[in-house]
Amino acid sequence: MAYIVCTSAVIYACRLFWKKGPAENKIQGRQASPADVRREITSSLRTVLIFSITYTGTYFGVKAGIFTVYSGIDPLGWGYMLFSIAAIIVAHDAYFYWTHRLLHLRRFARFHRTHHRSITPTPYCGYAFDISEAAMHGVFLPIWLLIAPMQLPALCIALGIMLIRNILGHSGVELFGRGPERSKWFGWLVTNTDHDLHHTTYRHNFGFYFTWWDRLMGTEHPGARELRKTWWSGKPAALAARTAGAGSKRQIAIETAPP
Secondary structure, three states: OHHHHHHHHHHHHHHHOHHHOOOOOEOEOOOOOHHHHHHHHHHHHHHHHHHHHHHHHHHHHHHOOOOOEEOOOOOOHHHHHHHHHHHHHHHHHHHHHHHHHHHOOOOOHHHHHHHHOOOOOOHHHHHOOOHHHHHHHHOHHHHHHHHOOEEHHHHHHHHHHHHHHHHHHOOOEOOOOOOHHHHHHHOOEOOHHHHHHHHHHOOOOOOOOEOHHHHHHOOOOOOHHHHHHHOOOOOOEEEEEOOOOOOOOOOEEEEEOOO
8 A cells, every 4th residue: 555655646746747857857757558557457456465574474473472662752762762773774775786787697587677667767666676686675674674674654664664765766767956065965875866777787886876886896876976966957058878888779879968
């Protein structure tokens, strides 16, 4: 239900305000086809079912004392609550980056194929996974709970952040402005432009929340920083985003703006 509500909210908010900003900041000129959208919805609902099974198992794990989840803020307190939200997000980013890199290895790529059929992602694409990939993402929570106790409010906030970030990241609209402020204060956050470049190039920008793993491991798209700084200005221009090697089939035109 949370997935349906959040996805619908993003989609209808974009439609409602489309001519007041999102239309000018659409990342790709290409449009997702109705067949793309149907495929994304079908596979996302399947992922929701898999997540439901995983979370149901986690619930019974809490009841059995395998995991520790407190129903309220006490006895751990507000400080631990804030720390645990930040910690689970940082841990999830690392887990996502390295499992994502794993799925891009040739021997495991077939398990990631469904998600990458969306060259132009839509908000419906957030959970568009193969069964194996959905299970891999779903087990993060019980793994984390084996390591760290959580308060239920903190857990709900963290899961909400994960869900909304996923939907917004596939919305196809850039949410950040341009200029030095973007680079100075928010350059460590993954933008929607970053993730669209991942869908179109396949070989760059594997991070989910933060850019630091991509920068550390040399997997950030070479034009990503400039794209993030110059997205919202004056006249649009075409920038080719392509994979390593000439003649890639994943070459597309990305709408951007000169500095």
